[in-house]
Each structure stands twice: as structure tokens, then as C-alpha cells.
Amino acid sequence: MTKRIDFQPDPSAYKHWKLSYEGPVAYLTMDVDEDGGLFDGYKLKLNSYDLGVDIELADIVQRMRFEHPEVKVVVMQSGKDRVFCAGANIRMLGGAAHSHKVNFCKFTNETRNTFEAAMADSGQQYIAAVKGSCAGGGYELALACNHIMLTDDSSSSVALPEVPLLAVLPGTGGLTRVTDKRKVRRDRADVFCAMEEGIRGKRAKEWRLVDEVIPNSKFDDTVKERAAEFAANSPKPDVAQGIALTPLNRTFGEDGSVTYSTVEVAIDRDARKVTLTLKGPEEDAPTDMDAFTAQGDQAYMLRLAREFDDAILHLRLNEMEAGLWEIQTQGDPEKFAQHEALLFANKDHWLAKEVLQYWKRVLKRVDVTSRSLVALVEHGSCYTGILAELLFAVDRSYMMEDEFEGDNRPIATVTLTEANFGPFPMANDLTRLETRFLGEPETVDKARESIGEALEAEEADELGLVTMILDDIDWEDEIRIFEEERASFSPDAMTGMEANLRFAGPETMETRIFGRLTAWQNWIFNRPNAVGAEGALQRYGTGIRGDYNMERV
């Protein structure tokens, strides 16, 4: 699996999904092309999915918000007879490297979360209209919707058969959503998750596994009714027209570099290091949201978010050995502040809101990226507002202090804006500054008083906004030592450490999925009982059960 995985599918050539629109209701039909797998060696039977299917889905959910703001309800349904979705493709999982399995699960988890974010942030609600068998990752797709309708016939059921069938966990938030979102009683959850055949009809509703069970003959009509009803009661304001998300402007170099219009990716494969440079805006901010809307997806704040998001996904899946990401910014801090300010001044404007909420998702993507993240605040940088938020998302940061010989760029500064005090909560529902200063909450207030000031190194250090400030004499050596040290550590230990240090404070369904569920799944994905030659994943479909070491650990 070494070909480059591309996260920018062409919407006119989706292989696995069909869309139709009826006013405020969109119908999203899963109709997976058996022969359209991302890799060779498996067929995507029974609406099972691989990463390619999910990349299209993520693209659809994203476009629904920008291109179809008129849509208030999205109905997910199946284009196959007697099966809603069979979940992740088992042969694909059986053949995939450990790292691919883990990254696949992370991306699908992020995509499921965008269903819930669409409702929470923009009032765009997902309904799962389940006909046929809905198992494993298929039920997890339904669980990510906010309303599950199940038809009452002999073949339609919901199930999480991973444990009995495959000796792994439901990997896309299934266990967590069953207990925490749907609040299924835990002993019933235990029974449900130990069943291959799943649960259908009335009992599925009684156990809180679905919201409605509807006689088959009335199912299609009831789904339409429910969609119309939800659309009528939707909190989402009417928006007549969206903007188009056109293909990204990007060039891949042979050396692994990627050049976007606002993002530059450089890779030093020997040093296992990526440098990700985000460029400040060259042009002035649009004067108002009409001007911004006219620019559409070329508006700087949206373009930067899309390009940065794509760069993150590309690096995660295609450059797995590059364990250290150095984030830099270069540009005019004040100009960046103007672009950002337009959005905050118009945060009730649908497009301003969508762009800000997209940034929320991009910043969360940074938080759960399993790489050592460091931000370098060099002279000439523009760590302002949203970009300053990166300083609090990374594992540590270094800032240049005073002038550096031969460096004529403007002196390094950090500027806080309202972006740093509320609109971009982490998965733990706190801001990154609140999380950072859990031990000294008064520091958050002190930081707030500095909003709008271009803080030089000593001030930023005083406020605890950066990890370390270094002058011309120490900078190069210190950074080099850090880079070498980090590159020499065991990547597994770094992954575990970062996952534990990044999310202090309260936990939420989201932190449980990425912190707890993921970790247990990773463990199981390494155990012979699942992935060994006689493990359940390898034996799936052979009719022979996995041969297990029965020791409980």
C-alpha cells in the first residue's frame, strides 16, 4: 500500500455515493462499487467500505455545508437490497498494515464526528434510514446520525458483531456512542456487542439502539415525513445559495514537498522531519461578506483552511515515518488579523460561520494528529489569533528572542485575538488556553488583557504562551538538539505520551473515542488473537474460528 492516497476526490466521479436534493432535504445513498476499492486484493461487497469510500463521504459532508447550505436534513440510505452497510471491509483490514488500520480508523472517526458537528454547529441534521442489515461500521455510521429509523422486517437489524466475529472492537466510536450518546444500559450493551446476529424490531427501540421502528410498508413514506418535519423545525436559517469548492491548487514534488497557494510542505526524510509553513495573506481582507462570498473558496481564510487540512491528511497517511512536524508561519500579522476580524465581525453570516467552524475542525485535526508537533516562532512570522492557536495545539514551541544577525525579517511576535478565548474548543470542550492553564486559570484572564498586542518573546514567555524563548546564540543548537532527540525516540512511546498529555481536564464522548477506544483498539490490533496467522481477522470467511490464547491480561 504505497501509492499516494489523495483526500481530494472529484465530486463528478464519486464511485460509491449518490446524491439527490429535494429542497431542504438531501438523500445520500450509499451504493459502494465492489470493484472500486482503493487498493487491490479485496472486493467491497455488501456496501462494505475502505478508506476510499470514506474519503468520498468526508468530501460530501464538507460540501454539504459549503455548497448546499439550503439543506437542513440529510437522509442516509442504502442503494443495495437487504443490506444497509456491512461495515469496514474485513479482507482489507486483514491485509492492511497496523499503521494503515489505525490511520483508517482515525479518519473514519473524524468523519463520523463531522455528522454530529453539522447538526451542532449548523443545524444540518443526519437521519439514518436503515433497511436491511446494518452491522459493525454500518451501525456506527447510523450511530453518528442523530436519528435512526429502522424498518421492521425479517432481514433488517442493527449489530456490532466485531467482538464475537472478528475479535476486535467496533473501531469507529461504536462502543462509546452506544453507552454515551444513546445511553444504552451497559448490561444490554454487553449482550448486544456479544451477538453476531444483532437486534431487530421493537427490542432495538426498547434498548435505545434506534429511535423508531416502522412497519416496512410505511417505511419510505415515514422517512420522507420525518425529514420534512425535521426540516420544518430546523434551527438552520435559510440560505439560498452556497459556494463551490473548486479543486485545490497544489503541486507534489519528487522529494515529498507539496506546494499549495498558502501552505508549503517540505520534508527531510533522513531527519524524519516535516516543515509545514503557513503563509499570511498577501491581499487585503475583503471589505465585507459580500466581497468575501464573491471570492468564494478563493477567500484567503477558507483557502488556507482547506490547504492546511489537506496537507495534514496527506502527511498523516503518506509520510508515516516523518514523526516530527515543525509548524511555521510567515507573513504580516496585522493583515492576518484583518482577514480574521471580518469573520468574527460577521459570525452570524452563514459563510463566515461555516469558515470559522471549519477552522474548529481543522484545529481538532491537529490535536489528534499522532506526530510530535512543534511550532517555531521565527522572525517574520504571523502567529495571530487562529494561527496563534497552533502554538497551544502543538506539543511545544520555540520563539526567537531579540534580533538575529543577518535576519532582516520583522521581529517575532505573538498576537492573541478573540479566536483564542472561545470559538475553537478542543475535544474536551475547553479552549486550548484553558487546557494549557488548568493549574493557573488566572493566567487565561491575564492573557485576555493582552488581546491585540503584538507580544515579543519576553512578554509571550512571561504569559506562558510559548515553551521556550531563545536568542541568536542558542537558537540553532537548541532546535537541532531537540530535533535529533525527538527523531531518536520510539514513535510508539511518543504516540502514547502525546495522547495522554494533550487532553488534560474534562473528558467528552470525543476524547473517549480518540483517547480510550482508539488505544484499546490499537492494542487489540497488535495482538495475535486478532491479527496473528490464526487470529480472527485472518481467518474471517474461512469458516474456521480464530484460535485464541485464552490468557486474560
Place this chain on the structure above:
Amino acid sequence: MTKRIDFQPDPSAYKHWKLSYEGPVAYLTMDVDEDGGLFDGYKLKLNSYDLGVDIELADIVQRMRFEHPEVKVVVMQSGKDRVFCAGANIRMLGGAAHSHKVNFCKFTNETRNTFEAAMADSGQQYIAAVKGSCAGGGYELALACNHIMLTDDSSSSVALPEVPLLAVLPGTGGLTRVTDKRKVRRDRADVFCAMEEGIRGKRAKEWRLVDEVIPNSKFDDTVKERAAEFAANSPKPDVAQGIALTPLNRTFGEDGSVTYSTVEVAIDRDARKVTLTLKGPEEDAPTDMDAFTAQGDQAYMLRLAREFDDAILHLRLNEMEAGLWEIQTQGDPEKFAQHEALLFANKDHWLAKEVLQYWKRVLKRVDVTSRSLVALVEHGSCYTGILAELLFAVDRSYMMEDEFEGDNRPIATVTLTEANFGPFPMANDLTRLETRFLGEPETVDKARESIGEALEAEEADELGLVTMILDDIDWEDEIRIFEEERASFSPDAMTGMEANLRFAGPETMETRIFGRLTAWQNWIFNRPNAVGAEGALQRYGTGIRGDYNMERV
């Protein structure tokens, strides 16, 4: 490592700890016997520890509460020069089976939690008086104390060097306590955890890693002063005399059975099944707490807790293949209620309080036990109050409905008491019933209305207190099918599933340690970068660094 591990050390023959008492202050000195390891093949140098050292420590913390209620402050210190504690013994870890490593970490975690519980529940406070190097598990011991004092000399420092040195995580809550208890800024935590040498002096205080840094010349005096001061301000009431915890009455059978005075353990190794029967009291409840105190550790409620606790620990470590535990009770429900009621009626009496709080810890031990747990509510059982709580701790429960042919025992009932509505919170800080009914909180109120009623099967089912009720016709088959099914599943998948289903709702430091940190550590404990022939644990001490696969997953 197949010899039986015993969790009942003889206090007169502790190998690794020394105790002295000065009124309300106890001095607990760690002075590990190099040659006193639980297994062969390693020396416990530099105050490093293995499970045996921790078994003694757990025993001391427990006895401090029952035998020394006059103690208000416990000062932990080292009996060695220049080292406080070097943490878990690396050669032991390198040579141990995966399952032993995981169980070792779980037990040490539970023991660290008892430090904090001693303060929270009984006002018995632990101070770490750190002289010399305090690294890894050594610093985690200090982190479990509520006050850390560090001497300021050239050799004294605190450190979590696991990641750089061993390619594993600090496994005893270190990362979680650094971010969540001590609220260290996460970028500083990142720097701290990537350092082999640790941090000393003023910076350790500034970074919130310790509470006080004291010049070496004044250290011993200041520790004494601080202990006296804490003792004087302690919320703990004065108690002149404790009770003795005498050796447990138990017999081990050749077939794996264990017989205690109130607990019976039977093992069917072929079926990988344990039956744990808790017996109700034969004698009447003591008339008052004087009578209870006179009975001392022979009082039924304390005896049962101690025996059950020991049985859990014994089975966890010594019977790892027995993946299914069936819990039963047999006895007179009303008589049990009387014994329990005496404690609740006197919950301000020091000993009643300690016994109830001990039950809290025992029930939590059940919650985090990595076995499939099922409760059988048979005729003649006494699931009342604390014992009914077991029904909500297990993964599922089955209850006999109506009379069974040839079974003359009193009909099966469940009786709720105040025990089920507050005094025994889970690690998530909710009661087990609140957690069970997250989706329908009104059911908790309905259940409360039934306090004191002996609920037969149909009523218990109606209230959602049991998973399934079965009559004479179905009972045997259903239980057999369940047992066979459960015994056939992959134990790893069961462990992961149970860890995710058991703790719905809010998370706390404790759930993070057992849920998140443990899972990541387990994962890393399976990865070649840590445990492979060229991994860091194997290579430790050879002077050659681990050879890592650098892929980030």
C-alpha cells in the same frame, strides 16, 4: 512466573519497608531488599520495586487505616543514600510476560489510588519527602502523595524518563497525575517527560512538579515541621486505638479452589470459569459499634470485604485463563441487611466509616477487573445493599424466576438499600445505578422508592436491575450457552470491550488512568519497539539504544 502470588504479607516480616510512629505522624521508609525480589533473575537495586514490594506497600496503607487510626500524616521517605526510588525494576519488566506487566501496573495503580483515598475519605495524608533521585515509578509514588517536598542538592531530582530511556510510558498514572492532578502546563510536561535527567531545584517547583523545594541543610527539620503542621490542621478526628487485621482464614485446594470463612472460590479450568460465592452472615448483627469493635476483624462485614478482596487479587494474578467469573451469593437477605444497617446507622463512627470505605475500594476493584463478570441471582441468594451493588458492577446478570423443581431454597430476590444510592461511587464519580440508567435517570428515583423491598424476578426486571430473568425451563440452557459463548471469545477483545462499556458518563483522573493510560501502555507493551529483541526494554543496561521501527501509527 508460575508460583502462587500471595497478597497477604506478614507485617512482622516486611522485607522492603520500615515503619515508625510518632503520635499522629507515621514515617514510612522505603528500603528495598535487593535480594528480596518476588521472582528470580533480577536484583532490586536503587530502591526499585517489583510486585512483591508493592504488595507490602498496599498492606501497609490498608493497616494504617484500620490499625493506626491515630495517624494523620504519613511521611514517605527513602532509607537509601542519594536515591528516593528508581521506579519499577527494569529487568523484572524486561523478563515478565505481557500479562504480568499489565497486572503489575493495575495493582500498583490501585495502590497509588489508596494514598489519595486515605486523604479524601479519612483525612490521612501522605507526604513525599524526596531526597535523592526520584525517577519513573519513584516519582509516581511521590505524585500519589498529596504533598511533595524536594531537597535542593545536586543529586535530588524528579523525573519521568520512561519515554526516552525505555520506550514505554510511565505506567502508574504519571502522565495523568502530571497533567490532571498537578496541572503542569502540557508543553512543560512534554519537555519533562522527554528528559532522562529530570528536573531539580526551583524549576521543579515553578513547573508545579513538587510543592516545596528546601535547602538540604533544613530539609529534615522542615519535613518534621510540615508533618506536625498538617497533623495539627488535619480534619481527621482523634481515635485512640485501632483494631488488628489478623491473618485470613483460607485454604487453597489442589483443584484451584479457595475456601475462606465467607467466600468460596471454585474453578473449572477446562471451562475457564470461576464461581465466586459470597455467603451471608450466620450470626446476628452486633448490637452496636462497641460490640462490632470488640469483634474487630472478625466482624462479618469486614471479614467478608477482606476475604472477597483477597480472592479477587488471587484470581486476577494466579488464574489468568479463567476469563469468566460467576458471582453468587447465598444467605439470609434480611440478616445481611441488619449487618449493613449497623454501619450506616453509625457512619460517623471511625470503624464503621473505614469498613464502608473499604467496601468502596473493593467494589472499585471489581469494576476494573479485566474478566467477564456475571452475577447469578439464584434462589437462596442474598443480593441486598452492598451485595446488590455487585449486580450493577458486573457485565450482566441472570435471575431465577418462579419456583424451580426440586429447589427448596427461598425464592430469589433483590433488595436495594441506601448502599445503592450514594456511598459507593464508581471511578466516574457516579453511583453504579446512575451509570446504569444514564439514559433514563427517572429509573433511579423509581428504584429508590423500592428501598427495603425484597423484589422478586419480575419486579427486579421491571425496574431494570437485572439483565435477564429465566424460569426453570430456560435457566440451565441459557446459562450454559452464555458460558460457552463467553469462553470462546477472544480475551483481548473482551478486555477492550468491557473497559469501554463499564464506565459510561463523566470521566475522572481515575477513569483516565485505568481507561486511557492503561490502554496506551498495553499497546506499547506489545510493540517491538519496546519489547522486541531489539526493543528498549530488552536492551536496557546494555549501553545500546533500542532499534526502532520509525513509522508513526
